[in-house]
Amino acid sequence: MxxxxxxxxxxxxxxxxxxxxxxxxxxxxxQLAGRRGPLLIPHLPHRFGxxxxxxxxxxxxxxxxxxxxxxxxxxxxxxxxxxxxxxxWIQLRGGHRRTRxxxxxxxxxxxxxxxGPWPSWPLAGIADLxxxxxxxxxxxxxxxxxxxxxCCSFYCHPDLMVxxxxxxxxxxxxxxxxxxRYHHQLMTHPAALEPLxxxxxxx
Numbered sequence: 001m002x003x004x005x006x007x008x009x010x011x012x013x014x015x016x017x018x019x020x021x022x023x024x025x026x027x028x029x030x031q032l033a034g035r036r037g038p039l040l041i042p043h044l045p046h047r048f049g050x051x052x053x054x055x056x057x058x059x060x061x062x063x064x065x066x067x068x069x070x071x072x073x074x075x076x077x078x079x080x081x082x083x084x085x086x087x088x089w090i091q092l093r094g095g096h097r098r099t100r101x102x103x104x105x106x107x108x109x110x111x112x113x114x115x116g117p118w119p120s121w122p123l124a125g126i127a128d129l130x131x132x133x134x135x136x137x138x139x140x141x142x143x144x145x146x147x148x149x150x151c152c153s154f155y156c157h158p159d160l161m162v163x164x165x166x167x168x169x170x171x172x173x174x175x176x177x178x179x180x181r182y183h184h185q186l187m188t189h190p191a192a193l194e195p196l197x198x199x200x201x202x203x
Contacts, residue, residue, distance in 0.1 A: 010073040010100055011038045012200065013064060017080025017106075018046045018125070024079065027188055031197050040067045046081065049118070049126035053081070053135055056125070057088040061095065075101040077200065079187050080161060083107025084129065084136075087170070091145040092138070101150040102170070103199055106159060106186040110167035111136050114160065131167070146172055152199060154192070156180045 016024045022041040029039065042063035044056050068074060076099060078086035083104035089095040090102060108115070111131030120127040128135040139146075151173030157165035161183040169175035180189045187193075 009036060009203070010075055011040060011068055012036045013040045013042070013060075013074055013076045013086075015042070015044065015060060015076065015078040015082030015086050017078075017082045018049055020079070020082075024184075024187055028193060028196065031193050032200065036200055038067075040064065044082070044085065046125055049123040052124040053085055053088050053128040054092065056085045057093055060085055060089050061093050064089075064095075071098060073098050073100050075099070075103070075200075077103040077105060077196075078107055079105045080107055080183065081125070081129065084109060087139060087146070088135065090149060091142055096145045096148050099149045101152075102146075102173075103196070104151070104153045104168070104170050105196065106155055106162060106168055106183055107153070108162045108167055109136075109153065109170045110140075112161065112167055113163040140171060143171060146170075152176070154178055154186065154196065154199075156182070156186055156192075159183050 014025045016022055022043055025041055044059055076086040084107050086102060090099050108129045111133060112129055115126050115129040118126045127133060151170045153169040153175040155165050155168035156178050159165050162168040178186060178192045180186060180192050185192060
């Protein structure tokens with residue numbers, strides 16, 4: 001049975017991944033059935049991996065401030081590249097001051113071998129997801145700005161977008177492998193949506 005309304009939970013921001021749009025979250029939004037709100041689901045133009053993740057984090061910050069002002073606490077859920085964008089905003093753009101929870105879903109928080117073959121120019125956004133990229137090294141060396149945030153990670157195995165699968169786990173907080181077969185099922189399959197819903201509706 002799904003939990004009830006999330007009481008006085010802060011606004012929820014959902015951040016999509018590369019090659020996705022806000023419609024990625026249609027099923028999750030339907031399952032939430034108004035029990036979390038208000039919701040912000042911004043469109044971030046990744047430009048097929050051309051836009052560096054720090055630029056996308058800046059744009060995310062503008063969307064958040066336009067919707068909720070400069071101090072309203074929020075929760076964030078990021079899927080795939082969206083989880084790294086959310087983390088970058090939290091750690092490098094001051095988002096830790098107002099973020100209660102970060103839920104990372106299928107996000108290459110420790111890099112992915114899938115990004116390895118792609119050149120840093122012009123595909124700067126994809127290059128940011130390479131194992132050991134300068135961005136990920138910065139994030140992992142500045143965990144003090146992530147420590148105030150409640151973190152959790154969801155992933156699946158195997159996942160051709162995040163290889164190996166354990167690299168989808170944040171350096172803080174628990175990680176949980178969901179019983180789905182591929183990357184996008186993390187946001188569409190009932191076996192993934194149910195535990196995500198429980199986490200989002202947790203007080």
